[in-house]
Amino acid sequence: MSERLMLVGAHLRAADAAVDGVTSIDASPLTLSAVAFPASLHSSDRKLIGRTLEARQKLIEREIFVAIRYGAAADTPDQARQLALPFVARWNELLERHRGKIELTLKLAPRERPTRPRRQDAASGRDYLEQLQRMRAEALSSGERETIERRFAEFEKRWCQRSDGGSELALLTSRTDLERVRKAGEALRQELPDLPFVLSGPWPLEVFAND
Amino acid sequence: MTFEPRDLSLLETLDHLLDRGVVISGEAVISIADVDLLYLGLNVILTNVDALVERGALERKRHE
Numbered sequence: 001m002s003e004r005l006m007l008v009g010a011h012l013r014a015a016d017a018a019v020d021g022v023t024s025i026d027a028s029p030l031t032l033s034a035v036a037f038p039a040s041l042h043s044s045d046r047k048l049i050g051r052t053l054e055a056r057q058k059l060i061e062r063e064i065f066v067a068i069r070y071g072a073a074a075d076t077p078d079q080a081r082q083l084a085l086p087f088v089a090r091w092n093e094l095l096e097r098h099r100g101k102i103e104l105t106l107k108l109a110p111r112e113r114p115t116r117p118r119r120q121d122a123a124s125g126r127d128y129l130e131q132l133q134r135m136r137a138e139a140l141s142s143g144e145r146e147t148i149e150r151r152f153a154e155f156e157k158r159w160c161q162r163s164d165g166g167s168e169l170a171l172l173t174s175r176t177d178l179e180r181v182r183k184a185g186e187a188l189r190q191e192l193p194d195l196p197f198v199l200s201g202p203w204p205l206e207v208f209a210n211d
Numbered sequence: 212m213t214f215e216p217r218d219l220s221l222l223e224t225l226d227h228l229l230d231r232g233v234v235i236s237g238e239a240v241i242s243i244a245d246v247d248l249l250y251l252g253l254n255v256i257l258t259n260v261d262a263l264v265e266r267g268a269l270e271r272k273r274h275e
Contacts, residue, residue: 069235084235087235
């Protein structure tokens with residue numbers, strides 16, 4: 001029975017990808033991790049998604065890696081290498097720079113149903129999307145944003161907007177700083193008790209992989 | 212609606228798997244309850260419009 005490979009991530013060292021249920025692919029100087037699955041299976045298969053989730057979790061326990069978004073599948077290891085080839089040099093630099101770190105996510109839920117700009121008010125599709133982005137960005141008050149930034153001042157940060165109207169703050173910090181991040185989250189909850197948020201991690205390089 | 216911590220963690224993890232990380236190439240089907248809702252065949256960027264706008268803004272900043 002032929003198999004395909006669902007790519008999971010790119011790793012600085014081969015040992016970082018050596019976990020049960022994961023296929024390692026040499027993409028020198030990096031190693032790619034993948035989950036092998038029967039070619040007859042579709043990428044929407046629930047068990048395959050579950051196995052990929054599990055692999056991701058095990059891999060991040062080892063070391064930071066560049067997360068490849070679900071859906072990139074290859075027929076052979078060589079095809080997987082070809083898919084990754086345009087990115088390898090940049091990923092190598094990122095992984096060298098961020099070794100020993102992890103990403104965390106502070107997800108802020110929208111308080112109200114997200115609103116959209118009126119299509120008639122937009123001069124073009126781009127204008128509409130930019131108005132939409134501004135509207136979503138304003139969902140969090142400037143005071144709240146300042147408080148969050150102050151609480152997490154010591155960590156590298158990136159703000160992201162979500163399509164559901166929520167905001168998200170991606171944090172990058174040393175793996176040994178998890179407790180400090182958790183305490184910053186507790187302090188934020190005390191300072192802004194009405195602000196609904198979820199602090200989660202550790203995650204691989206996801207937002208920061210696009211630097 | 213409230214979630215048990217385990218469910219919240221699963222949803223959060225799934226969200227990261229499907230909507231985060233580097234897009235290289237591939238294919239994806241978003242399905243709920245075994246019904247395929249959306250098929251994205253490749254080389255498209257699987258993302259939301261907000262992320263595209265944000266990336267566009269970042270690209271413009273890089274070129275300024």
